[in-house]
Amino acid sequence: MASALKRKRGPVEVLDTPKRTKSIKDSQDFLQKSELLHEVSWEASLNPPTKTKELVRTNGTNGDGINLQKNSNHAEAVEFEGFVDEQKTQREEESRRKKERHSKGSNSSHAWKGPSYVWKLSESIGGRILDVDPVFTEDEKFLILANRAAIQVYSTSNSLLTRTIKLKIDPSTRPNARIITYCLSPTNSNIVWVACSDGAIYSIDWTSGAGSDQYWGISSTGCIHMTVASMESAGRRRDVVFTTEPKKDGGWRITANELAPPKGPIETVARTIYTSNQRVNFLKTGLEGSTIVAASENRVLLGSLRSTEYGTIDKIKYEFRVFESTDVISSLDIKVTERPKVAGQMDKKRYPIVDVVIGDVKGAIFIHNDLLQNLARSQRKVAEDSGISLIPRRLHWHRQAVHTVKWSLDGNYIISGGTETVLVLWQLDTGKQQFLPHMSATIQNVVVSPSGSSYGVQLADNSTMVLSVAELTPTANIAGIQACVLNYEEPIDSSVRRVGEDAYEQPLFQHTPAVINPADPSRLLLGVGQTQAVSYRKPLVTSVPFLQTFDLGAGHNVSRQALTRTNITNINMAPNAHRISEPRVTHMQISFDGNWLVTVDEWIPPKRDLDFIGPEGKDLEFERQQRLEVFLKFWQWNKENEDWELVSRIDTPHASTDGVGAGRILDLASDPSSLRFSTIGEDGIVRTWSTKTRKRDGVPARGKDGKILRNWTCQHAISIGKSELLDERDDAPQTPSNACVAFSEDGSILAAASGISPNGLLHLLDPELGTIRSSLNSMFEGHIVNMKFLGQDLITLSDRILVYDLVLDSMRYSIKLGSTVTSLSISQKLEMMHLAVDGKSRTFAVSLPANFDVSSTSDSQQQSLLNRYSELAVFHQDKREPLLQNTFSTLITALLPAVGSEGYLVLDSAAEIRTVLKQGTQAVTSLAQSTSALQLDAPEETTTELSRLPEDEEEAEEVDEIQPTATTPDEEEDDETPVVTQQQLSEVFNVGPSFALPPMEEMFYRVAGLFSSQPLTQSV
DSSP: OOEEOBOOSSSOOOBOOOOOOOOHHHHHHHHHSOSTTSSOOBOOOSSOOOSSOOEEESSOBOTTOOBOOOSOOSOEEOOBTTBOOOOOOHHHHHHHHHHHHHHHTOOOTTOOOSSOOOEEEOOOEEOOOOSSOOEEOTTSSEEEEEOSSEEEEEETTTOOEEEEEEOOOOTTTOTTOOEEEEEEOSSOTTEEEEEETTSEEEEEETTTOTTTTEEEEOOSSOOOEEEEEEEEETTEEEEEEEEEEEOTTSSEEEEEEEOOOTTSSSOOEEEEEEEESSOOOEEEEETTTTEEEEEETTEEEEEEESOSOOSSGGGOOEEEEEEEOSSOEEEEEEEEEOOOOOTTOOOSSOOOEEEEEEEETTSEEEEETTHHHHHHHHHHTOGGGTTOOOOOEEEEOOSSOEEEEEEOTTSSEEEEEETTOOEEEEETTTOOEEEEOOOSSOEEEEEEOTTSSEEEEEETTTEEEEEETTTOOEEEEEEOOOSOEEESSOOGGGGSOOOOOOBOSSOOOOOOOEEEOTTSTTEEEEEEOSOOEEESSSOBOOOBOEEEEEETTTTEEEEEEESSOOOOSSOOBOTTSOBOOOOEEEEEEEOTTSSEEEEEEEEOOOGGGGGGGGGGTOOHHHHHHHTOEEEEEEEEEETTTTEEEEEEEEESSSBOTTSSSBOOEEEEEEOSSSSEEEEEETTSEEEEEEEEEOEETTEEOBOTTSOBOEEEEEEEEEEOSSOTTSOOOTTSOSSOSOEEEEEOTTSSOEEEEETTOTTOOEEEEETTTTEEEEEESSSSSSSOOEEEEETTEEEEESSEEEEEETTTTEEEEEEEOOHHHHTSOHHHHHHHOEEEEETTTTEEEEEEEEOOOTTOSOHHHHHOOTTOEEEEEEEETTOSSOSEEEEOSSOEEEEEEOTTSSSEEEEETTSEEEEEEETTSOOTTTTOSOTTTTTSSOOOOOOOTTTSOOSSHHHHHHHHHOOOOOOOGGGOOOOOOOOOOHHHHHHHHOSSOGGGOOOHHHHHHHHHHHHOSSOOOOOO
16 A cells, blocks of 8 residues: 655645555445446246355455455455345355255256355556656666556567566555656656656656655646656755646646655655646756746747755746747657857846747647747847747648657757658758658657667557667567557547547447467457547547457567558548548457457448438438448468468358348357357348368369368358247337357357347257257347357346256346446447356356446536446356456456466456456466566576685685585485386476466476485475
8 A cells, every 4th residue: 555745835844644545344345336236136047046145255356456355264245235135154055055956956067066266356467558758768778668557667678578566556545546657767767756647646766666655645636747857956956846737726737846755854845836727738847957848738838947046946936938839739849958158248147048849739840949048038129139030940741630749869850750650750951851651550659768879659559669760670669458448538639620530329438359369378369450549538439450469478469460451551541631441340259279260340431421412312321331341251370470361251241131231240159169150140140151172173272281271151041030939019120239149168059149039039050950949038138248158058148147057948047237237228238248158167257337327417427438347247157146246447348268277358448458267276467477576587696605716825725625524324315316207297297278387486396306316395
């Protein structure tokens, strides 16, 4: 828990009293008030509902992965509304279950046995890199980045994560705290200053991680931006932290803070040096804090230090001048140098040379040379200064906002970047431009290394690279999870009125298509886009044209390739200035052997492209659907190139309901036992797809490796849209917007359900014969969202969770969801409700959105994604009570089983991955740590005194006098070499997949013990 080091404004004593935090019990109560099963009604089933509040959670974690239950070896009861019968002890409950199993004569091979396993949530990996300038260390060996909760130090030589420093943030007292910016101390190169959104400032030693548990609370209204200057006065040098923050009574201010440790000789003081009625977005300092440059909308604020004669920072004074630009400023940088002395020239005040470069939201770059001196002379209005001109030099190449602009170290170049994915170098003397095009995404930030030999470029796809200035080639590449993330602040260029993109009618967060490769369980495949930031105000329909392969064991990106047509080019806009839209990958599945990947992508023209047909009286939405493009693609893994090759593309695999144009594919399933896939479309037809030998002139075609080439074709087409069991009602929808298909574990059954069924009708199909075996009613309620097979059970997710035993032909149990979930629209349910099953642990996990209050009277609150989150529960197929129930602080975008081990993987809207697993087992992501945590960068041990060469003769004589200790016959070592069988080694190494192995030290002692005649003891 981080303790707060508060400071007061003015020369007063520092207070080191830590902030009051809520007790652990309060935090647990917060998690117990969950909306996941807020309204629970246990329906009649083969097993009657229990009357005991089951013990369901031990060592639970909150959404940030922080343990909320310490020093507790027992589980606690979770109360659900509508289920308030009297409590019983765990022994009585277990006795009752045994009697029920005995009375019904259960033949189930997976009946619940033994005590409940305790499930937990692991620490997160990944995360979104903040849209802040990266920081080079002084020796340029490391690059410092940050996500919302941790500082990350990467090596520039090998791009590996060297150290992760997580801030100690108590979610009970600081629920909305997150890192917003950071910068290196100019006084001590080992210190990095970190600012949080709630006004907390940390001083952290990035080489050791010290200082992450204490902070200064500088403002109760939060913090917007921060920069640090090293200033000297009264014979003392100190770091002065300049921050921009909102005021309680409205407006914004710039504050200078001197933050000192508690109980020291130096006081912690602060002073407001400027106030504004407009938001201050950027803040730069130069020449040891003598000059401050800030940007507030379209105004440039220049502050100059009045006097260096001040003892403490609360006595410091700045003089500010304001210069207005033409448009809103989107980026800014300064270059400050000492003004050389000119013989015979007497100035009342010698200002430093302040060169300012700004980029605006419309793509223009303005260069102001010696701006501070020119502003001061223009205000004097003296005769000799009447010829002063404040007109800047203007450069214009970017078509949209200039996201970043920087001076080169020598001041001869300007580096800029934006949405064009092009790094532009402007040579000021000649006016020529040099381009580095075709970057992978929008350029957000560029920094120049201390020596000027490298550029640090941060992109919008959650990646950062280090470029060599001489060759403009990457020397380091750092890429995280590139899934969509929720942006808590509106971008600066949102003030420019542009043609709007297609947005969702209700607030929702798109799900992320994701699968785990069975051939390599540490490889996670994700469908990602070029730009991942999703606005919390009005979420847009985001294109997903790329496939990212992420290594869960190493915690870094492996590769990225295109799955659809893309527009990574500087000409990514149409002639009418509309951005060219890209297709979206909606579904993704992988074969049981990991050699085949199947994707579904669709593209529909934006509404703006068909506005011209509106006056003709045509239905705009109908015309868009007629132009819908849907492709089913089959990819094969190429071992030589290590990428996925497109083998078959099926155009329009399903027709629309009227038979004209393409129809959407509503679900995609993979057969876990053979090379077979299945799709269901809005036409109410289930199609199975299998391989077929590719022939040329009747002869099987073979590849370079001699293997027979195969194509994918439709094996069966089964219509389930019209059935005798389907109610013929006028109000029943004829065009389904949702449907599901699922294969059983042995591939003998294919379950299919369409959203047009009003009575929960579900069909069981024979995938070999392509016929309907049987149909079941009341298998789901409302809209069917997802369904999976778990052994002999079929689990459906709709407005209730239902577990149905197909062998016994009876329902095990069902759980009715709360009104906050059932009241959501079908599109919200399909995107934010998730279901996953784990055959090894015989469990399934459910994720549901929470805090979506449809009764809110404010339209802006209904459309906003702020304060929305998800809840996760893990159930055993024989138990109604959840084994784990956890509330996240973010929205879950993907939920997958951890292939190769027991548990689940959870991906959220912060691009963080967590593992849900049993306590005592190792997570898939356990090795995705920094090299310091894995002790891979530990210094070599120093040599002992006897292993080095003697330095003089006396020392050599002392070494010669050392004689080996004589041993008695009883103490003589056995010279026989022990025989180690292959079975003994298998018992040591074959204990699970590579990512689930025990610690390396433990395995070493096990192997060494086999080859040693005497038992080895492991040091503690």
